[in-house]
Amino acid sequence: MSAVHALQSPKKKKKKKRCLIFILFDYVTKRTGLIVKGIPVEFPISSPEIITEQILKAVTSKTKLVFIDHITSPTALIFPVKEIVFKPQQKGIYCFVDGAHAPGGISLDIEDKGAAYYTGNCHKWMCIPKGKFYT
Numbered sequence: 001m002s003a004v005h006a007l008q009s010p011k012k013k014k015k016k017k018r019c020l021i022f023i024l025f026d027y028v029t030k031r032t033g034l035i036v037k038g039i040p041v042e043f044p045i046s047s048p049e050i051i052t053e054q055i056l057k058a059v060t061s062k063t064k065l066v067f068i069d070h071i072t073s074p075t076a077l078i079f080p081v082k083e084i085v086f087k088p089q090q091k092g093i094y095c096f097v098d099g100a101h102a103p104g105g106i107s108l109d110i111e112d113k114g115a116a117y118y119t120g121n122c123h124k125w126m127c128i129p130k131g132k133f134y135t
């Protein structure tokens, strides 16, 4: 048994791959003391209005930034971005849209969405090396 073990390469601890967004959130919260509040979007979802309602319900006078995906990764839900960003931005709360999956999934008019910030990486759908993004 021990001879077999000796021939095996040492078990490498698998590093859990973390999405860059969460690394960024950690960085910002540590530096600024801001709190990131995740808003679960509950199923079943029968209309885009339900998503808008669930997200806007969580926006309070303490909210500084609303950060949403345009198309979610695990569920491929297309968020009604235009409707979600409208109210908060009228109150001066900027919205940031992560469009990582949008260019590959839908036709996209970024300006039409009206978000203060809209960006996405290019390695998912444009076959470009990591580190490049569009905005």
Ligand SMILES: Cc1ncc(COP(=O)(O)O)c(C=O)c1O
Binding pocket: 018, 019, 020, 021, 069, 070, 071, 072, 073, 074, 098, 099, 100, 101, 121
């Ligand atoms: C919506 C969205 N944004 C950002 C990312 C981050 O991708 P990466 O960490 O590969 O840049 C993902 C990953 O799947 C994603 O689904």
